[in-house]
Amino acid sequence: MKAITVEPKKPGSARYEDIPEPDELEGSVLVEAIAVGVCGTDAEIVEGKYGWAPPGKTRLVLGHESLGRVLDPGPRSSLKKGDLVVGIVRRPDPVPCANCAVGEWDMCTNGQYTERGIKEIHGFMSERWRIEPEYAIKVDSSLGLLGVLLEPMTVITKALEQAFIIGQRAYWEPKTALVTGAGPIGLLAALRLKARNLDVHVLDRIDSGPKPQIVRDLGATYHTGSVLDLDFHPDVIVECTGVGAVIADSIQHADSGGIICLTGVGAGGAAGKVVADMAAAAVLKNNVIFGSVNANKRHWYRAGQNLKNADPQWLGRLITRCEKPENFQMALERQPNDIKVVIQFSEI
Numbered sequence: 001m002k003a004i005t006v007e008p009k010k011p012g013s014a015r016y017e018d019i020p021e022p023d024e025l026e027g028s029v030l031v032e033a034i035a036v037g038v039c040g041t042d043a044e045i046v047e048g049k050y051g052w053a054p055p056g057k058t059r060l061v062l063g064h065e066s067l068g069r070v071l072d073p074g075p076r077s078s079l080k081k082g083d084l085v086v087g088i089v090r091r092p093d094p095v096p097c098a099n100c101a102v103g104e105w106d107m108c109t110n111g112q113y114t115e116r117g118i119k120e121i122h123g124f125m126s127e128r129w130r131i132e133p134e135y136a137i138k139v140d141s142s143l144g145l146l147g148v149l150l151e152p153m154t155v156i157t158k159a160l161e162q163a164f165i166i167g168q169r170a171y172w173e174p175k176t177a178l179v180t181g182a183g184p185i186g187l188l189a190a191l192r193l194k195a196r197n198l199d200v201h202v203l204d205r206i207d208s209g210p211k212p213q214i215v216r217d218l219g220a221t222y223h224t225g226s227v228l229d230l231d232f233h234p235d236v237i238v239e240c241t242g243v244g245a246v247i248a249d250s251i252q253h254a255d256s257g258g259i260i261c262l263t264g265v266g267a268g269g270a271a272g273k274v275v276a277d278m279a280a281a282a283v284l285k286n287n288v289i290f291g292s293v294n295a296n297k298r299h300w301y302r303a304g305q306n307l308k309n310a311d312p313q314w315l316g317r318l319i320t321r322c323e324k325p326e327n328f329q330m331a332l333e334r335q336p337n338d339i340k341v342v343i344q345f346s347e348i
């Protein structure tokens, strides 16, 4: 079968090639790939900055934002042939740490977890893949291709769960929310904050393309420019850019008691003074700045409900490009109007 593979830590090693059928050890459920979403992590792996092949192997099958159709449910699953499924990405560490032991592998403390398409387990960018029944999440068939948004939705479902749990540390009545970065994660954050009846604002660098109208159609407000120029102080900020200056501005501009949820990783570059100012602002306003990564089964289950409750037409506008697997390099190259790009392996 065909797959998109890469030799991790070796730039330019990605290729679309023939590999053996998936190993039965990877799970008793056999799935035909429909689509796989592409994100910044995939680009980093292809650029040789990140990623680990399975033990004893040199190459890794890429892809962690999956959507597939069950070909063979195997002997011990409640799935049926033809069901649409998405694969959970992370597996608990083998020790396991206390968090993994209770199924909260998203909070793994020893770093020995594995992740499909990222860390030591093959991903989903192959014509067929296998999965353990307990890690296959069935998605409503009415979602169709939109099911490929489940993994990004789990990230936001977890992040907002954490933000609102943290909010319970004190009497807290959040009214305004700011999302920085109008990529797929940011737009899904805006969708879910709107569902919590907040006054939602989204800030991004660009003022063209589909993003401004997509935000307005949610009933949210679109901004460009600096966070510091906003004429209000948000109660909740979901930071999705990972850009040092945006993070620093967000921390400084949050309201008292505000909660800043960092979901973006990357373009840091914060100098000493900036970090000091950030810390001071957080301390003096009793703010919580927290990191959030990955999601556990509870979040995956909830995310499926969140997708199903959303307007499918609006969700569909987040998928701005579908590429064939052989054109995966084009899928990885960011274009100005891209929101979510998917690689489509078969018809839905």
Ligand SMILES: [Zn+2]
Residues within 6 Å of the ligand: 092, 093, 096, 097, 098, 099, 100, 101, 105, 107, 108, 109, 110, 111, 112, 113
């Ligand atoms: Zn662990």
